[in-house]
Amino acid sequence: MEAATTRAPTVAPPKPRITERARAERKLAWLLCAPAVIAMLLVTGYPIGYAIYLSLQKFDLRFPDDKEFVGLANYGDVLTSTTWWSDVATTLIITVISVSIELVLGMLIALVMHRAIFGRGPVRAAILIPYGIVTVVAAFGWRYAFDPTSGFVFGLPLVPDTWQPLNTKAGSLFVIIAAEVWKTTPFMALLLLAGLALVPDELHEAAKVDGASTLQRFFRITLPLMRPAILVALLFRTLDAFRIFDNIFIIQPGGALGTESVSILGYNVLINRVNLGLGSAVSVLIFICVILIAVLFVKGLGTSTAQQRGET
Amino acid sequence: MQHTNRERALWSIAILVVLFYALIPVVWIASLSLKTPEEVGDKKFFSGFSFDNYDVVFSDDTFIAALINSIGIAGIATVISIVLAAMTAYATSRLDFTGKTLILSGALAVAMFPPISIVGSLFDMWRTLGIYDTWIGLIIPYMTFTLPLAIYTLSAFFREIPWELEQAAAVDGATPMQAFRKIIVPLAAPGVFTAAILVFIFAWNDFIFANTLTSTDNARTVPAALAFFTGASQFEQPIGAISAASVVVTIPIIIMVLIFQRRIVAGLTAGAVKG
16 A cells, blocks of 8 residues: 555656546556555565575574674675585586576477477477476486486486486586476477567568578577577576576485585575574575676666667 | 478477477386386386375375365465456556556566575564464465566456457446456456466475475475475385375376466466567
8 A cells, every 4th residue: 555655656757737537547556556566575575674684693593592783794704605606606507507508409499389380289288398397396307317226317228327427516417407407498498489479481581582591591580580589588597597496405405416506505504504694694695696697687688679679 | 381291200300309308207207106116226117007106195194285285375375466466467457557667577576586585584584473384474475476477477468458348348338347247357367367377387386485484294385295205214215106296296287288288378478578
């Protein structure tokens, strides 16, 4: 309610003469939006504010009486620890590799679906299964596929029994990235497919007449026109991959063997070590990282759409 | 356009590759779930065909409780967020007011929110408020992702509704209630339904909140229960039972996807592209 009444006038520049009807409409609109807006502010704004408050305290639930204000000391502890930086590196490695593979695979699947002469329905249904499946279930699927005692991968010809990916850091990251890519490529493919549909066929016909090859047409026409769609898909997926938690939790419990992502670190400090002060500092830093990534992408998106408008 | 046999063969291969890619881990889980403990180590597909693991899972109180928790929590979260989002989406797609873009971009920002950032706060607050390990304690944080998703998909769907029909009905003598019930509800229902499916899938999928804000059968949902499933003895790796439980929670998703695939795709891309 408060948001509805206090916000509308500040957001709306006072227009010279506003009709009674327009005012009523605006009021109704804010009344309708208020519950959802307030709910979203409450469930995200308040806890993040509380997290910032906690991050400035020395607060360990094992010693709740020792709670005291320590300023930015927790941030100092996190930022000077090697664990934080190696976890950031691990998270970025997983994010960059998986999103890159997803982009290429997603584009291939989108092209298959876009140009399909038959079988579009089965393909669409099939790729929605990884999308809809519970991440934890999918992670078990991948872990058990590479499980040393039962994984089918080791029953395949040409796979040496000595290769034990889940016993090494690189191997575990490989399985984690495979699981992440498998689960989220469909989403990428569907977003790219929607972008592909916006590329006019006439341009391709014209280029064909001018003698452009399929590859030339893809790189000179399809890709540039799809740039906004690609950036949006990349933004969604990058932020999502940066928050990776479920897959690591299942495939390499606790983030063992150096597979710990920043979210797993936050979990370990907050829930396992119940150090809410230090853990909240990690939480807030993750939040800041996500904002930074989003700002970078939105800037890229802004310039790309501006460029496109200038060109056409 | 006529397609040569070679083209058809190439497409068939491409489609088979995509199908293989999409299904292999699911098929593997299904295969594991049908194996007896002796067969689990044979590394072969569908070497066994026993339903023992399903018996184990369905006689396990923890799993049954988790199933009920998952359905209840995801269901209630879906209903609440769809109702709130439908009001918002109606306003943003039909009414003219400043702040419309602010609300939509705000919802997008909330959708990008990293859940781990509020897990600690909620963990502390919920213990103080006494709602740690309860349904409501999970339904509230689920709003962080169900509301933005519902607002986005519903706004995109509502923009496509020909609202003028309502006036046409009024001209023909229908009361506002009749016009709403007979014209608007049937037009909006498919979009609302699609948004509900998407939201339900997201809530059903959550692991991080379910893992951190629950501790017992009281509110633990299926993904968290699976992660902490230990089987008959603490030391036995209950691969078969976890696989069977995984199949049980995956079957409804596969059925929904098969029936509503067109709508789900429309809902997914509408929210992301047009927004």
